[in-house]
Amino acid sequence: MGQLMNMIIKTSNYSVAAFEYAGLVSYSYAKRSGLALKSGISKMGPPIKRVTVTPLMYCGQKIGGIGKVFKRKNVIEERLLSIVEKLDSIDSRLANIENMGVSVAERPKLVKEKKPLNDGKKMLLKAIVSENILLRQPQEGMQ
Amino acid sequence: MHNKKILNIGIDLGTSRSVIVCDNGIRQAIPSFIGYPKDAVSQKLIGGDVVYGEDAIKNRLSVHLYRPFDKGVLLQDKSDKNGEEHIKASEIARSLLRKLIAYAFEEEEDKNLLIRGVIGAPALASLNNKKDFLEIADGVLDDVMIASEPFCVAYGMNILTNALIIDIGAGTTDLCRMHGTIPGADDQITTFKAGDYVDKNFLELIEKKYKEANFTVNMIKRFKEENASISEQGEKLFIELPINGKPTSCDVTSELREACRAIVPDIVEGIRKLVATFDPEFQNDLKQNVILAGGGSRIIGLHKEIENYMKKTLGYGKVTRVEDSLYAGANGALMLCKDMPDEYWDELKTRK
Numbered sequence: 001m002g003q004l005m006n007m008i009i010k011t012s013n014y015s016v017a018a019f020e021y022a023g024l025v026s027y028s029y030a031k032r033s034g035l036a037l038k039s040g041i042s043k044m045g046p047p048i049k050r051v052t053v054t055p056l057m058y059c060g061q062k063i064g065g066i067g068k069v070f071k072r073k074n075v076i077e078e079r080l081l082s083i084v085e086k087l088d089s090i091d092s093r094l095a096n097i098e099n100m101g102v103s104v105a106e107r108p109k110l111v112k113e114k115k116p117l118n119d120g121k122k123m124l125l126k127a128i129v130s131e132n133i134l135l136r137q138p139q140e141g142m143q
Numbered sequence: 144m145h146n147k148k149i150l151n152i153g154i155d156l157g158t159s160r161s162v163i164v165c166d167n168g169i170r171q172a173i174p175s176f177i178g179y180p181k182d183a184v185s186q187k188l189i190g191g192d193v194v195y196g197e198d199a200i201k202n203r204l205s206v207h208l209y210r211p212f213d214k215g216v217l218l219q220d221k222s223d224k225n226g227e228e229h230i231k232a233s234e235i236a237r238s239l240l241r242k243l244i245a246y247a248f249e250e251e252e253d254k255n256l257l258i259r260g261v262i263g264a265p266a267l268a269s270l271n272n273k274k275d276f277l278e279i280a281d282g283v284l285d286d287v288m289i290a291s292e293p294f295c296v297a298y299g300m301n302i303l304t305n306a307l308i309i310d311i312g313a314g315t316t317d318l319c320r321m322h323g324t325i326p327g328a329d330d331q332i333t334t335f336k337a338g339d340y341v342d343k344n345f346l347e348l349i350e351k352k353y354k355e356a357n358f359t360v361n362m363i364k365r366f367k368e369e370n371a372s373i374s375e376q377g378e379k380l381f382i383e384l385p386i387n388g389k390p391t392s393c394d395v396t397s398e399l400r401e402a403c404r405a406i407v408p409d410i411v412e413g414i415r416k417l418v419a420t421f422d423p424e425f426q427n428d429l430k431q432n433v434i435l436a437g438g439g440s441r442i443i444g445l446h447k448e449i450e451n452y453m454k455k456t457l458g459y460g461k462v463t464r465v466e467d468s469l470y471a472g473a474n475g476a477l478m479l480c481k482d483m484p485d486e487y488w489d490e491l492k493t494r495k
Binding site: 115121126127128131133136 | 270273274288289290303324325479482483487491
């Protein structure tokens with residue numbers, strides 16, 4: 001009986017040891033593979049991030065920009081509307097002024113002023129006028 | 144006093160070309176030809192009752208073609224100065240002037256303008272000839288003055304003293320001595336050896352050389368205008384003329400040179416006379432200031448030929464050509480028109 005008990009205790013001890021060893025080996029494998037996976041992922045990470053995350057970030061920015069553009073268009077439209085309103089008000093004021101009997105002034109014309117002539121040129125021009133007066137005189141005394 | 148806007152126009156009614164220059168920037172030159180359709184068919188072809196300038200020349204087979212001026216003045220009957228031909232020429236010239244004035248109005252918004260014009264006349268045109276120009280302008284221009292053509296050239300260039308202007312047109316060559324006053328009869332010489340004389344000579348010389356060639360004066364006139372030269376150097380000139388119906392290239396180098404040279408003796412003789420009778424103290428200044436204007440001034444080598452002659456006979460001579468030969472007379476007439484004070488124009492009106 002004593003021998004049987006010893007054999008059972010030894011067997012159970014061996015079994016525990018076997019289990020413990022198997023557990024340790026499994027842990028060792030798991031840990032090694034985990035480390036390998038970690039180092040692999042740490043090397044692969046930045047390129048993958050560059051390829052996947054950066055475009056997404058860019059799209060995000062653009063989508064935000066488009067939003068801004070739409071916002072700006074609204075500002076331009078508002079300004080245009082305000083200008084149109086101002087023009088309308090000027091038109092109505094002009095119409096009012098015209099109805100009250102005040103007419104819009106004509107665009108001032110540039111007056112071509114004759115350059116002053118020196119005495120010599122005046123004499124010449126006067127002589128031409130005299131010749132032309134002679135031409136207009138009746139037939140009597142002509143060449 | 145008038146409140147209308149004024150349009151000033153310089154006008155050169157030439158034997159070959161009529162030119163206007165306006166102070167609104169318009170300038171136009173058309174051949175002095177008018178055509179009236181021969182029948183209903185030609186009327187339809189030309190699209191009207193009258194056709195002017197290049198169009199008249201182009202359609203000359205289907206129209207009665209008229210040139211109202213001869214030798215710088217209005218056509219006249221040989222026997223009666225105020226005969227039928229003269230009256231007709233006057234009407235045609237007025238129509239031509241109206242056409243030119245219409246060009247001036249093309250870009251004017253305001254059609255109600257006061258039109259003032261100065262018309263250039265040949266240097267020694269008679270009083271009657273000048274009166275003809277007044278008659279032509281009557282009803283077309285509101286105010287008009289007549290001035291000597293070479294004087295207009297000098298006025299336009301602002302060379303009013305110690306200069307000799309030679310205006311070579313189609314009908315006349317005018318020589319005019321400028322000495323700070325209106326040139327008188329002694330200061331001016333007119334010869335009838337001008338562009339038309341060159342054409343006539345050129346035609347005769349070609350006829351003599353190419354007896355079988357079939358051509359008209361219009362054909363050789365255009366060729367002359369493009370190639371006229373009296374220079375010994377230069378390339379050979381060939382004109383295509385139909386001989387027995389076949390276009391044939393004809394060498395006319397020496398014929399064209401000879402024809403162009405035909406006008407030189409009268410010009411140089413005129414220069415000699417005008418220089419020799421000028422105040423001796425100023426003769427050298429006059430010799431330095433010989434100016435060639437008009438269509439004839441474009442003859443290549445002409446100014447050198449005159450210079451050479453002047454060196455031989457007068458000891459020295461400097462001849463220059465105006466840049467804008469076709470418009471030089473009308474430009475000067477325009478300047479004269481613009482410079483004329485209003486009171487002078489009014490004075491003329493009261494004397495009408």
